[in-house]
Amino acid sequence: MTKSGLEAYEQLCDEISRLHHEFSPRLGQIAEFALANPNAMAFETVAQLADLADVQPSSFVRFAKAVGYEGCSSMQQVFRARLMDHQPSYDERIRALRQRDLEGAAPFALLNDFSVAATEGLAHLRETVRPEQLERAVSLLAGGSIVYVLGLRRSFPVAAYLAYAIGKLQRSVNLIDGIGGMLEEQASCIKARDTLLAVSFRPYADEAIGVVREAHERNASIVCITDGPLNPLARMADSVLEVRDAEVEGFRALSASMCLALTLVVALGRRVEDL
Amino acid sequence: MTKSGLEAYEQLCDEISRLHHEFSPRLGQIAEFALANPNAMAFETVAQLADLADVQPSSFVRFAKAVGYEGCSSMQQVFRARLMDHQPSYDERIRALRQRDLEGAAPFALLNDFSVAATEGLAHLRETVRPEQLERAVSLLAGGSIVYVLGLRRSFPVAAYLAYAIGKLQRSVNLIDGIGGMLEEQASCIKARDTLLAVSFRPYADEAIGVVREAHERNASIVCITDGPLNPLARMADSVLEVRDAEVEGFRALSASMCLALTLVVALGRRVEDL
DNA sequence: TCAAATATAGAAAATTCATTCCAAATAATG
DNA sequence: CATTATTTGGAATGAATTTTCTATATTTGA
Incomplete structure (x- = not known):
């Protein structure tokens, strides 16, 4: 199974915490900011983040590289995936289901998948x-x-x-x-x-x-x-x-x-x- | 009270729905895409969205203007605010549901009961x-x-x-x-x-x-x-x-x-x- | 204190982006 | 069928963004 958005995010947080004590002052400052403002990290541009965290944009790039990414953009994907993951859309859930039902074509497997799909539909109904x-x-x-x-x-x-x-x-x-x-x-x-x-x-x-x-x-x-x-x-x-x-x-x-x-x-x- | 991200989002959805019937084909296509993929609308760039929805970027800009925004960027803020605002954990969702159940009117409580009953019926079906x-x-x-x-x-x-x-x-x-x-x-x-x-x-x-x-x-x-x-x-x-x-x-x-x-x-x- | 190494700031460069504009295509109208 | 109005596609533009680069500042170790 592919890694979920939430997992990747938590992994990144752990990594940041782990490295925090050996970061240079500026990098440490950014680390704290990143952990405290995951929403901002997901949405703002590097320039805006730099402004908010009171550092230079280039420092952000160095930070991203320090925690193992190619640049800020790829690091930002992790913060975004976290928000996506929180709210899997109805369509996405159903699509995931449909993926599975292609495998088992036997009638009973179908019944299973359809009844799960119907259950999802009922939950969606309640929520919306x-x-x-x-x-x-x-x-x-x-x-x-x-x-x-x-x-x-x-x-x-x-x-x-x-x-x-x-x-x-x-x-x-x-x-x-x-x-x-x-x-x-x-x-x-x-x-x-x-x-x-x-x-x-x-x-x-x-x-x-x-x-x-x-x-x-x-x-x-x-x-x-x-x-x-x-x-x-x-x-x-x-x-x-x-x-x-x-x-x-x-x-x-x-x-x-x-x-x-x-x-x-x-x-x-x-x-x-x-x- | 200041307007929450969720409210603004729902308002935008309503507006899109309302206008949908008088949109040109391409704009209608984008309207459907936007309602079906709010996550993508929040994160992806216009170029990527255009690619996903199979239209030209310029059409997206036209769409944003048609629903009352200055451009795509300002429209995107609404989709982003929704995610900022709204990151309920599973428990929170359940609690919210209970809340609505209690304060909500009788018909809604019925819907809840019936959908739970139906869910159980489906589970029973699978099992028997x-x-x-x-x-x-x-x-x-x-x-x-x-x-x-x-x-x-x-x-x-x-x-x-x-x-x-x-x-x-x-x-x-x-x-x-x-x-x-x-x-x-x-x-x-x-x-x-x-x-x-x-x-x-x-x-x-x-x-x-x-x-x-x-x-x-x-x-x-x-x-x-x-x-x-x-x-x-x-x-x-x-x-x-x-x-x-x-x-x-x-x-x-x-x-x-x-x-x-x-x-x-x-x-x-x-x-x-x-x- | 002085050199070496490292970290930082800020400017510059190279992309990428949203938006505009115009021509082509399509639909509506007379 | 010709003309006009809309709609659409796609290139062009200019702003903004990420990243790189380099000079300067700071720290480190002798």
């Missing part, structure tokens, strides 16, 4: 959804006299689940599924007091966009479950909930989406009960 | 499904000349997903959904060389049992996804896969089921590819 967003979405759903649920193609299973579950709450719910080619007819039922709950993932189906636009023009409330902020639906929506299910070979597991859907439904049920 | 069961299920699916997918009521979303995904593999697939009251007619198409993939959770719908029985009598292969061994379908099935999604107030999240479904589909795709 903001309480007030959820709150708002539930309010909009509770406020609509009829809830319309939209989801086509890959989003359809989520929409179907939402419609089923909301229906069990004894609320008026309508699944816009485009059955019999009647998408527009279904959409045209949406009125101003209603709420449209739209589920849409990339690539965003044109028909779905059309339905949302129509609902928007009719002044219906719109709650949108989607996979990213760069989404043609987002700007028409009154509430946007972001989910990022791991995608493998073009398929999304929808595990996190389903979890969010369940949350919305149960929260809606409680809200309605309380009234 | 045996490799040879999966192998067998995939073989049966690969062997059938037509795959029929059955799932009614709460199981319907899983079935819909399976049908959609198997269809994308260019295989003949047929979703038995009982549309137009034609459940029996749909079921009567199943022949001996076909495979029925039945999804059924408690309380097992009578109609579903009927369809499986009919398929069984016609000597079709039967793969069953269900929630326990005490299931009327199990004894007719050639392969049984057991999933236990967490249940809350009578609702199942289906997260684990979706994960298993994805696994079956991708494994099937690979199996067919290899032939």
